[in-house]
Amino acid sequence: MSKLDERALEYVAKYFKALAEPTRLKVLNALQDGEKNVGQLTEISRTTQANVSKHLSLLSDYGLVKRESRGNCVYYSIADPAIYELCELVCEQISNRMFHEADVKKIFMAN
Amino acid sequence: MSKLDERALEYVAKYFKALAEPTRLKVLNALQDGEKNVGQLTEISRTTQANVSKHLSLLSDYGLVKRESRGNCVYYSIADPAIYELCELVCEQISNRMFHEADVKKIFMAN
Protein backbone atom coordinates (compact mmCIF):
# COMPACT_ATOMS: atom_id res chain seq x y z
CA MET A 1 0.00 0.00 0.00
CA SER A 2 1.49 3.30 -1.02
CA LYS A 3 0.84 6.38 1.04
CA LEU A 4 -2.76 7.29 0.53
CA ASP A 5 -4.50 10.59 0.88
CA GLU A 6 -7.60 11.23 2.97
CA ARG A 7 -10.01 10.72 0.12
CA ALA A 8 -8.51 7.46 -1.00
CA LEU A 9 -8.67 6.08 2.52
CA GLU A 10 -12.37 6.79 2.61
CA TYR A 11 -12.93 4.91 -0.61
CA VAL A 12 -10.99 1.95 0.68
CA ALA A 13 -12.88 2.01 3.97
CA LYS A 14 -16.18 1.97 2.12
CA TYR A 15 -15.07 -0.96 0.06
CA PHE A 16 -14.12 -2.94 3.14
CA LYS A 17 -17.39 -1.96 4.75
CA ALA A 18 -19.32 -3.54 1.91
CA LEU A 19 -17.56 -6.80 2.76
CA ALA A 20 -17.89 -6.38 6.51
CA GLU A 21 -21.29 -7.96 6.95
CA PRO A 22 -22.02 -11.69 7.32
CA THR A 23 -25.20 -11.73 5.24
CA ARG A 24 -23.47 -10.01 2.35
CA LEU A 25 -20.56 -12.42 2.57
CA LYS A 26 -23.00 -15.30 2.56
CA VAL A 27 -24.53 -13.95 -0.64
CA LEU A 28 -21.14 -13.49 -2.27
CA ASN A 29 -20.15 -16.94 -1.15
CA ALA A 30 -23.32 -18.38 -2.66
CA LEU A 31 -22.63 -16.64 -5.95
CA GLN A 32 -19.33 -18.42 -6.35
CA ASP A 33 -20.85 -21.15 -8.46
CA GLY A 34 -22.84 -18.86 -10.71
CA GLU A 35 -25.75 -16.46 -10.77
CA LYS A 36 -28.73 -16.83 -8.50
CA ASN A 37 -32.02 -14.98 -8.25
CA VAL A 38 -33.31 -13.11 -5.24
CA GLY A 39 -35.56 -15.93 -4.15
CA GLN A 40 -32.70 -18.40 -4.08
CA LEU A 41 -30.47 -15.98 -2.24
CA THR A 42 -33.21 -15.32 0.28
CA GLU A 43 -33.42 -19.01 1.09
CA ILE A 44 -29.68 -19.35 1.38
CA SER A 45 -29.21 -16.34 3.61
CA ARG A 46 -32.06 -17.34 5.89
CA THR A 47 -33.41 -13.84 6.29
CA THR A 48 -36.29 -11.91 4.77
CA GLN A 49 -36.57 -11.14 1.09
CA ALA A 50 -36.61 -7.43 1.86
CA ASN A 51 -33.37 -7.68 3.76
CA VAL A 52 -31.62 -9.59 1.01
CA SER A 53 -32.84 -7.06 -1.52
CA LYS A 54 -31.33 -4.28 0.52
CA HIS A 55 -27.99 -6.04 0.77
CA LEU A 56 -28.07 -6.82 -2.93
CA SER A 57 -28.64 -3.25 -3.92
CA LEU A 58 -25.79 -2.16 -1.68
CA LEU A 59 -23.48 -4.73 -3.27
CA SER A 60 -24.67 -3.62 -6.65
CA ASP A 61 -24.10 0.05 -5.84
CA TYR A 62 -20.54 -0.78 -4.94
CA GLY A 63 -20.04 -2.68 -8.14
CA LEU A 64 -19.51 -6.03 -6.47
CA VAL A 65 -22.40 -7.79 -8.16
CA LYS A 66 -24.17 -7.52 -11.49
CA ARG A 67 -27.92 -7.41 -11.86
CA GLU A 68 -29.87 -8.88 -14.71
CA SER A 69 -33.61 -9.28 -14.79
CA ARG A 70 -35.00 -12.05 -16.94
CA GLY A 71 -38.70 -12.61 -17.00
CA ASN A 72 -40.11 -12.38 -13.56
CA CYS A 73 -36.85 -12.80 -11.71
CA VAL A 74 -33.72 -10.80 -11.08
CA TYR A 75 -30.45 -12.66 -11.30
CA TYR A 76 -27.34 -11.52 -9.51
CA SER A 77 -23.79 -12.57 -10.21
CA ILE A 78 -20.28 -11.62 -9.19
CA ALA A 79 -19.03 -8.54 -10.99
CA ASP A 80 -15.38 -8.86 -10.03
CA PRO A 81 -13.90 -12.20 -8.95
CA ALA A 82 -11.08 -10.33 -7.24
CA ILE A 83 -13.34 -10.21 -4.20
CA TYR A 84 -12.55 -13.83 -3.62
CA GLU A 85 -8.84 -13.12 -3.55
CA LEU A 86 -9.51 -10.71 -0.73
CA CYS A 87 -11.59 -13.19 1.17
CA GLU A 88 -9.00 -15.86 0.69
CA LEU A 89 -6.28 -13.64 2.09
CA VAL A 90 -8.41 -12.88 5.10
CA CYS A 91 -9.31 -16.51 5.63
CA GLU A 92 -5.67 -17.51 5.52
CA GLN A 93 -4.77 -14.93 8.10
CA ILE A 94 -7.60 -15.93 10.33
CA SER A 95 -6.85 -19.61 10.14
CA ASN A 96 -3.18 -18.99 10.81
CA ARG A 97 -4.12 -17.13 13.92
CA MET A 98 -6.60 -19.71 15.06
CA PHE A 99 -3.71 -22.10 15.37
CA HIS A 100 -1.20 -19.77 16.89
CA GLU A 101 -2.98 -17.36 19.15
CA ALA A 102 -5.61 -18.28 21.67
CA ASP A 103 -6.30 -14.58 22.31
CA VAL A 104 -7.46 -13.90 18.81
CA LYS A 105 -9.77 -16.86 18.93
CA LYS A 106 -11.30 -15.34 22.03
CA ILE A 107 -11.94 -12.07 20.21
CA PHE A 108 -13.58 -13.67 17.25
CA MET A 109 -15.70 -15.86 19.47
CA ALA A 110 -16.96 -12.89 21.47
CA ASN A 111 -20.68 -12.06 21.02
CA MET B 1 -12.68 -18.66 -1.31
CA SER B 2 -13.93 -22.09 -0.46
CA LYS B 3 -17.45 -22.59 0.81
CA LEU B 4 -17.53 -21.18 4.27
CA ASP B 5 -19.79 -21.98 7.15
CA GLU B 6 -21.79 -19.45 9.13
CA ARG B 7 -19.20 -19.08 11.84
CA ALA B 8 -16.33 -18.52 9.46
CA LEU B 9 -18.25 -15.84 7.61
CA GLU B 10 -18.70 -13.96 10.83
CA TYR B 11 -15.00 -14.04 11.54
CA VAL B 12 -14.24 -12.77 8.08
CA ALA B 13 -16.83 -10.03 8.40
CA LYS B 14 -15.29 -8.90 11.66
CA TYR B 15 -11.89 -8.78 10.10
CA PHE B 16 -13.12 -6.61 7.25
CA LYS B 17 -14.94 -4.43 9.72
CA ALA B 18 -11.70 -3.66 11.51
CA LEU B 19 -10.42 -2.30 8.21
CA ALA B 20 -13.64 -0.51 7.29
CA GLU B 21 -12.97 2.77 9.04
CA PRO B 22 -10.98 5.70 7.64
CA THR B 23 -9.25 6.65 10.88
CA ARG B 24 -8.04 3.12 11.44
CA LEU B 25 -6.78 2.91 7.88
CA LYS B 26 -4.99 6.19 8.38
CA VAL B 27 -3.27 4.75 11.43
CA LEU B 28 -2.29 1.57 9.59
CA ASN B 29 -1.06 3.63 6.69
CA ALA B 30 1.04 5.74 9.04
CA LEU B 31 2.58 2.64 10.58
CA GLN B 32 3.94 1.49 7.25
CA ASP B 33 7.30 3.10 7.90
CA GLY B 34 7.70 1.80 11.40
CA GLU B 35 6.31 2.08 14.90
CA LYS B 36 4.77 5.28 16.22
CA ASN B 37 3.49 6.29 19.62
CA VAL B 38 -0.03 7.38 20.43
CA GLY B 39 0.86 11.06 20.40
CA GLN B 40 2.29 10.85 16.91
CA LEU B 41 -0.68 8.87 15.67
CA THR B 42 -3.05 11.40 17.21
CA GLU B 43 -1.41 14.21 15.25
CA ILE B 44 -1.48 12.24 12.04
CA SER B 45 -5.10 11.20 12.33
CA ARG B 46 -6.28 14.68 13.22
CA THR B 47 -8.70 13.56 15.86
CA THR B 48 -8.65 13.41 19.64
CA GLN B 49 -6.19 11.31 21.62
CA ALA B 50 -9.07 9.41 23.20
CA ASN B 51 -10.45 8.48 19.83
CA VAL B 52 -7.13 7.24 18.54
CA SER B 53 -6.66 5.20 21.69
CA LYS B 54 -9.97 3.51 21.14
CA HIS B 55 -9.18 2.69 17.54
CA LEU B 56 -5.77 1.41 18.57
CA SER B 57 -7.15 -0.92 21.17
CA LEU B 58 -9.62 -2.28 18.64
CA LEU B 59 -6.82 -2.87 16.14
CA SER B 60 -4.80 -4.48 18.89
CA ASP B 61 -7.69 -6.71 19.97
CA TYR B 62 -7.96 -7.96 16.42
CA GLY B 63 -4.27 -8.66 16.26
CA LEU B 64 -3.56 -6.10 13.56
CA VAL B 65 -1.10 -4.04 15.59
CA LYS B 66 1.39 -4.75 18.33
CA ARG B 67 1.67 -2.68 21.51
CA GLU B 68 4.86 -1.95 23.35
CA SER B 69 5.20 0.60 26.11
CA ARG B 70 8.61 2.10 26.62
CA GLY B 71 9.05 4.70 29.30
CA ASN B 72 6.24 7.15 29.22
CA CYS B 73 4.98 6.26 25.77
CA VAL B 74 3.20 3.39 24.09
CA TYR B 75 4.47 2.40 20.68
CA TYR B 76 2.31 0.65 18.13
CA SER B 77 3.47 -1.24 15.09
CA ILE B 78 2.03 -3.51 12.43
CA ALA B 79 1.55 -7.07 13.62
CA ASP B 80 0.93 -8.60 10.23
CA PRO B 81 2.12 -6.95 7.01
CA ALA B 82 -0.44 -9.01 5.08
CA ILE B 83 -2.87 -6.18 5.79
CA TYR B 84 -1.12 -4.16 3.16
CA GLU B 85 -1.66 -6.83 0.55
CA LEU B 86 -5.36 -6.54 1.22
CA CYS B 87 -5.31 -2.79 0.93
CA GLU B 88 -3.31 -2.97 -2.23
CA LEU B 89 -5.83 -5.31 -3.82
CA VAL B 90 -8.65 -2.99 -2.87
CA CYS B 91 -6.81 0.05 -4.14
CA GLU B 92 -6.15 -1.63 -7.47
CA GLN B 93 -9.79 -2.50 -7.85
CA ILE B 94 -10.90 0.96 -6.94
CA SER B 95 -8.50 2.68 -9.26
CA ASN B 96 -9.46 0.38 -12.10
CA ARG B 97 -13.04 1.34 -11.59
CA MET B 98 -12.33 5.00 -11.28
CA PHE B 99 -11.14 4.92 -14.83
CA HIS B 100 -13.83 2.69 -16.23
CA GLU B 101 -17.06 3.41 -14.45
CA ALA B 102 -18.45 6.81 -13.71
CA ASP B 103 -21.22 5.26 -11.61
CA VAL B 104 -18.88 3.80 -9.10
CA LYS B 105 -17.11 7.09 -8.76
CA LYS B 106 -20.47 8.61 -7.89
CA ILE B 107 -21.02 6.05 -5.14
CA PHE B 108 -17.66 6.59 -3.56
CA MET B 109 -18.06 10.34 -3.75
CA ALA B 110 -21.43 10.29 -2.00
CA ASN B 111 -21.52 11.79 1.51
Place this chain on the structure above:
DNA sequence: TAACTATATAACTATATATTTATATAGTCA
Protein backbone atom coordinates in the same frame (compact mmCIF):
# COMPACT_ATOMS: atom_id res chain seq x y z
C1' DT C 1 -58.19 -7.47 -17.33
C1' DA C 2 -57.62 -9.96 -13.02
C1' DA C 3 -55.01 -12.95 -10.12
C1' DC C 4 -50.48 -14.26 -9.22
C1' DT C 5 -45.35 -14.22 -8.48
C1' DA C 6 -40.97 -11.86 -7.79
C1' DT C 7 -38.44 -7.96 -6.40
C1' DA C 8 -37.78 -3.29 -4.55
C1' DT C 9 -38.73 0.32 -1.44
C1' DA C 10 -40.54 3.10 2.51
C1' DA C 11 -41.17 3.65 7.31
C1' DC C 12 -39.86 2.11 11.49
C1' DT C 13 -37.17 -0.07 15.37
C1' DA C 14 -33.18 -1.74 17.45
C1' DT C 15 -28.42 -1.88 17.78
C1' DA C 16 -23.67 -0.85 17.04
C1' DT C 17 -20.14 2.34 16.97
C1' DA C 18 -17.47 6.78 16.06
C1' DT C 19 -16.62 10.84 18.50
C1' DT C 20 -16.25 14.00 22.38
C1' DT C 21 -15.48 15.50 27.20
C1' DA C 22 -13.91 14.48 31.48
C1' DT C 23 -11.28 11.64 34.34
C1' DA C 24 -8.30 7.83 35.83
C1' DT C 25 -3.91 5.50 35.54
C1' DA C 26 0.93 5.06 35.07
C1' DG C 27 5.44 6.59 34.14
C1' DT C 28 9.14 10.48 34.53
C1' DC C 29 11.81 13.90 36.70
C1' DA C 30 12.50 18.00 39.62
Place this chain on the structure above:
DNA sequence: TGACTATATAAATATATAGTTATATAGTTA
Protein backbone atom coordinates in the same frame (compact mmCIF):
# COMPACT_ATOMS: atom_id res chain seq x y z
C1' DT D 1 6.63 13.60 47.16
C1' DG D 2 4.63 16.71 43.79
C1' DA D 3 4.20 18.46 39.18
C1' DC D 4 4.13 16.87 34.68
C1' DT D 5 3.43 13.99 30.45
C1' DA D 6 1.34 10.14 27.98
C1' DT D 7 -2.21 6.87 27.45
C1' DA D 8 -6.55 4.54 28.57
C1' DT D 9 -11.20 4.44 29.95
C1' DA D 10 -16.01 5.85 31.27
C1' DA D 11 -20.12 8.19 30.19
C1' DA D 12 -22.83 10.46 27.01
C1' DT D 13 -24.31 11.75 22.31
C1' DA D 14 -24.92 11.33 17.52
C1' DT D 15 -25.16 8.66 13.59
C1' DA D 16 -25.22 4.73 10.62
C1' DT D 17 -27.18 0.58 9.45
C1' DA D 18 -29.25 -4.26 9.86
C1' DG D 19 -33.60 -6.13 10.20
C1' DT D 20 -38.81 -6.16 10.08
C1' DT D 21 -43.45 -5.18 8.31
C1' DA D 22 -46.18 -3.37 4.97
C1' DT D 23 -46.68 -1.84 0.46
C1' DA D 24 -45.49 -0.60 -4.30
C1' DT D 25 -43.84 -2.01 -8.77
C1' DA D 26 -43.26 -4.96 -12.65
C1' DG D 27 -43.63 -9.13 -15.09
C1' DT D 28 -46.55 -13.48 -16.09
C1' DT D 29 -50.44 -16.16 -17.20
C1' DA D 30 -55.19 -17.49 -16.93
